[in-house]
Amino acid sequence: MSTSTTGVVGAKPGNTTIIVAVLAFAGIVVALMQTLVIPLIPQLPTLLNTSAANTAWVVTATLLAGAVAVPVMGRLGDMFGKRRLLLVGLGLLVLGSVIGALSSSVVPLIVGRSFQGLAAGVIPLGISVMRDVLPTEKLAGSVAMMSASLGVGGALGLPAAALIAEYADWHFLFWTSAALGVVVIGLVLASVPESDVRAGGSFDFLGALSLSTGLITLLLAISKGSTWGWTSALTIAMLVVSLAAFAFWAWWELHTALPLVDIRVTIGRQVLFTNLASISIGFALFAMSLVFPQVLQLPGSTGYGLGQSILAAGLVMAPSGVIMMLVAPLSARITTSKGPKTTLMAGALVIAAGYLIGVFTLSAVWLLVLISIVIGAGIGLAYGAMPALIMGAVPPSETGAANSFNTLMRSLGTSFASAVAGVILAQMTISAGGVSVPSEAAFHVTMAVAAGAAVLAFVLAAFIPRFKGSPSTAVNTSTAPSEPTPARH
Known part of the structure; x- marks a missing residue:
C-alpha cells in the first residue's frame, strides 16, 4: 500500500486552481440532482399518468441510492483510485440523466433517478483527491470550496430547475444534467490527476x-x-x-x-463528534428548503403567504448558494488561524442566528432573502470545517471512506429534517379556500426546531478535541497516522 503524503502526486502550482475549480464544479453538478425534480413534483402524477404515491419514489429512489453509494464508493476509491471512482460516479449520473430524459412513465424515471443518486459519492471523493494531490498551503481553502458545493448545488438547482420546468419540456431538465455530466467528465479527465494513495486489500x-x-x-x-x-x-x-x-x-x-468503515477510527472523539454535528447541520440546511418555498407560494389571503411563483421562490433561495461559495475562503482562513473546531462552532452559531430571525418573522420576501443569506453563510463555514476535522483524524489511505461517511451523516440530517418538518407542517394546519395548509405557527415552530439543531451542533462541536499544533496543518496528512490499521480477526 502506498503511504504518500499531501502534494506528492505532483499537481503543479499553476494547475492547482484548475483542479479545485473542476472538482468544485463537479460537486455542484452532482448536488444539483437533489433539487432537480422538486419543481416538477406537483405535476408528475399528471405528466406520468400515475398516482402521487408512485411519483414520490422519484425523490426517494435518489435518496436511497445515494445512501448506498456514498460509503461504498468512498471505500472503493481508497482501494482503486479516487479519481477513477469519481469518474465512475459521473458516468452513472450521465446514464441516469439520459434514462430520465427518455422516460415517459414512472418506472424508468425512478430507475434514472436511482442512477443519478449513485453519483452522490463524487463530493467526498473530490475532497479526498484534493488531500492527496494539492500542496498543503492550498488545501484548507480548496476543501472548504469543495465541501460547500454540496449546499451550493442544492440552492442553485431549485431556481434553475424551476426556470426550465416553467418554460421548457420537463425532459429538458434531464438532457441538461446529462450534458453537464459529460462536460465535467471531460474536465476531470483533462485536468485532475489520479492519487497514488491506496488502501489495498479486498472489498x-x-x-x-x-x-x-x-x-x-x-x-x-x-x-x-x-x-x-x-x-x-x-x-x-x-x-x-x-x-x-x-x-x-x-x-x-x-x-x-x-x-468498509474503520469503526475504531469512527468512534474516536474527533470523528464521532464531527459526524454527530454534521447530522445537526444537515438538518438545519434542509429545514429552510422546506419552509421558504411554501411561505412564498401560499396566497396572501392566508394572512402570511407571500403569493409568489415557484420561480420567484427558487430565486429567493439562490443567494444562499452563492454566499456558501463566497464564505469558503473565510472558512479556510479561520481554520488556518484558529483550527477547524472553531470554524464549525462559528458556523453553527451563524446558522442559529439566521433561523432565530425566522422564528419571529417571515413577513416579507426581502426578509426571507436575508435569512437565507445568513443561514447560507453559516452552512459555508460549517461545511468547510467538517472535512478538515475528518482528515485530521484518519490515515491518508482511509480519507475516501471517512469523508464519504461524513457526507452520509449530513444526508441523514436532511432526511430527519424532512420527516420532522413534515410532521409539524402536517399537524399544525388551517383551512384556506377549502384546502388544508400549514399554519403560520407551523412555519415558526419549524424554524425554531432548526435553530435548536444548529445550537445542538455547536454543543457537539465543543466536545471535539482542540487541535494540538499549528492550525494551518489541520488538514495535513501529518495530523493522522500514515500506517495501515492492523488486521483484526
Missing part, C-alpha cells in the same frame, strides 16, 4: 450489504413514515430491521480484517 461485501440494509430501511421509515403511519407495522418493521442491520454491521466491522 468488505458483507459490511457494505449490512450497512446498505440499515440505511435503506432507516431512510424508508423516515421518508415514508408519514404516508404509512408512524406507528404502522411496516414503519416499525423497517426500524427494527434497520437497528438489527446496524448492530450486525458494527459487530462485523470490529471483527473483520479489512472493514
